[in-house]
Amino acid sequence: MSKILKKFEPLFYPRSIALIGASQTPPKWGFGISFSIVTGGFRGNFYPINLREKEILGFKAYPSVTDVPDEIDLAIITLPPARVIDALRDCKKKRVKAAVVITAGYSEVGPEEKKLEEELIREIRKTNMVVIGPNCMGLMSLDINLNAFFSPATLPAGPLSLVTQSGNVGGSLTFFPELYNIGFNKIVSSGNEAAVFCEDIIEYFGEDPGTKVILAYIEGVDNGRRFFEVAKKVTRSKPIVVLKGGKTEAGEKACSSHTGALAGSDAIFDAACRQTGVIRAGDLDEMFLIAATFIGQPLPAGNRVGIITRGGGWGVLAADACASQGLDVVTLPDEVIREINEFLPSRWSHGNPVDLAAGGGEEGMLKCMEILIKSPRIDSLLQLGVGYGVLRKRMAKSAQGFPQYREMAKMVLKDAARKDRKHADTVLKLSSKYNKPIISYSPFSLSEKTSSTPVVRAFSKAGRIIYPTPLQAARALTFLVEYSRYLKESREVAK
């Protein structure tokens, strides 16, 4: 195990946790975190620490961490600021290996409280502990069912890991896995970063086998040089998707009263991102969508995109989106046109986007996809209108009040499910056979959640999502292209 993995092991894979400040009373933090840990199904030992209570949420409570008759890997502290230093001293005495200081009321408040944080930093330095916070919302490590985050939730585990300088932004992001069937591996709210900085966590995620893609919400970095050195190292093997707060003067002012961060020049940050392969998202949903895109898709060799669509308007919107994002909506090679002509009715669009104009049926769609993706002049495919299942489900729902149509609706649904399974299968096979990304749009992406249709189920299993608009699909593809180009260029420089 590397030094970095070892250092963060007690934080993300603790065998035992003490919650100093545990409470029975909602909505106190000491209650919320207890409840999250207990109901989250944490696989290790849990010890609530409380001066007065005998028991919290069914677990025996101890007056001090030093009273616990077990080794403690991780202490989580939710006490008021005045009592935090003492708690840390107890942790040191107990040889606790890592701590998360949830407590707020430090540098984010004002100069008086900043002194308190400086005192905290001095105290942390006297220990060997890895200390997260203060002013943070906790962490999740879903490999071991650890949810020590304020918001209780039974989230599906996955390969995304997030470090966030805002706990609330982290909370917001926990709502996306349910929509897109791609989950988090680890989430950590880094707060004021008194001792552990977001780049330290990014560095750890870079080596962590459970993390495939890294997300970071950042308001400011103290040591920009180190941040981007770490980023440059990590992006060689894993994409980093950053959402940056404080891009404008108004946002920067808000940062300084939030985490006390100095956001710095956005142009400089942006340039540094480009030089180190860091991907910048424009909004919360985009951050999640981009990160999720890297899970199930191979990287494209270039920016030449083929578009195939069930509907003309979708094709138009996607072509606009691709072109305005700098992708090359290639002119269809002659042999592609010839091959498609062989079996599609003549009314197809004869261009890129390939609009089948309802010709060729399901088989036609799949055949066209292979003709496009196997072309050496096309690097990736944008597919608009994946799956029939949802429209057929709407039909079945409409038939509910009409007993005489139920049998028919059932048959239609069955037929759609069969087609959808074959469709999903083919998409995944083609993508892997030619090692090119296929990005799929469907209008039902957001209204149909977790595994409700065969297409969604099959895609989810392969770590793929279905994009909710043609523009979002094109944007996602753009980031795949850019990251791929960055990797190629940085390898050439390294030669």
Added chain:
Amino acid sequence: MSKILKKFEPLFYPRSIALIGASQTPPKWGFGISFSIVTGGFRGNFYPINLREKEILGFKAYPSVTDVPDEIDLAIITLPPARVIDALRDCKKKRVKAAVVITAGYSEVGPEEKKLEEELIREIRKTNMVVIGPNCMGLMSLDINLNAFFSPATLPAGPLSLVTQSGNVGGSLTFFPELYNIGFNKIVSSGNEAAVFCEDIIEYFGEDPGTKVILAYIEGVDNGRRFFEVAKKVTRSKPIVVLKGGKTEAGEKACSSHTGALAGSDAIFDAACRQTGVIRAGDLDEMFLIAATFIGQPLPAGNRVGIITRGGGWGVLAADACASQGLDVVTLPDEVIREINEFLPSRWSHGNPVDLAAGGGEEGMLKCMEILIKSPRIDSLLQLGVGYGVLRKRMAKSAQGFPQYREMAKMVLKDAARKDRKHADTVLKLSSKYNKPIISYSPFSLSEKTSSTPVVRAFSKAGRIIYPTPLQAARALTFLVEYSRYLKESREVAK
């Protein structure tokens, strides 16, 4: 009733419909439309027309529209192109008042087929019928439960009306009402616009009492002057939100093979939109969100926005979003700061965004909102973090496997519901008392659908939505501000 309302009456409020080309066989258009009409619960008479069948979906079928023993207001034609002209002649004979030609295979295919469309136009001119299409996907008029669209769906009715030059784009938009609890009143797919142009329909929507906001997906307009004359007239009383396909060369090429439209210069289109108060959306979801925003919100007097947030990071993202959209994140007036200081713990942000930093509880949030919105130096409020209900529901869900916490989870849930009701109530009252918009963000917007929490229920009733990201909330507010400014300026010009 005005001339325009009268003209479109048989199209959108038919008492009887004949479907020429009705079929028993999925997935034929003649089946799909029949199924939509029948299961949609159309309140008038439905007559399937088919040469061979005696009955379709339980309704007596007739060999020709001329055989129907009833007046026909609306004929929908799904026959192959070669038989459409004859069908139109029958309709003329029968004195049918309006028709929708679903049939494709006209100018969108090529020059040969364009001749067929010209013939169709000549035939239409010989009648007095209002004829939509060809190459379209039908229409919905939900006031009378009429769904004559290919996709069967029982959609909630609402105040939005859509004209779309792409049926598929129309279909995509039908998935949003379920997500945001704002429904459509009318949807019409205008297809190749042989006789009725999108601007004709926009003009009708402008006078239609059921329509409050107009959405249009447009690839090209034949008569730009008339389009923008109509738009200018209509935007005086109703917002028009346009999504334009064919902004780029790649998109324009796609348009010409889709509807045969010449997209024209995007810069010119854009300038004309600005001059006539037409709002341009950037994507499908944005189109719906903007349109929905106009339903429940008063127009702001200016661009000065106050931001109030439950979480620092949200405030930062919103401040960035507002500032980059040209909104003024105002410096808080001294009296506002003084008033807030009176009851909030000193750790609040003392600036805009007002970050309560968990101070003041629910009451504090509501009190701050009034202090902000009543200020004469603030035109609108962006509120980040509306409602507790969903977090509490997560908690209750987490407690499911633990019988000992169920009672507690129930109490927490009840308390949250009470707070949420009060919260929603206060937001709606404040907005109406000061006649200023309050735009609300919540991370659960997309994962919690239809009326699942008290806040969503109360907001829905008032025609308000909860935005899924701080940026989307800020974008929506920007469009309110811009439309409001346009109206003010155009009124001043008119003086």
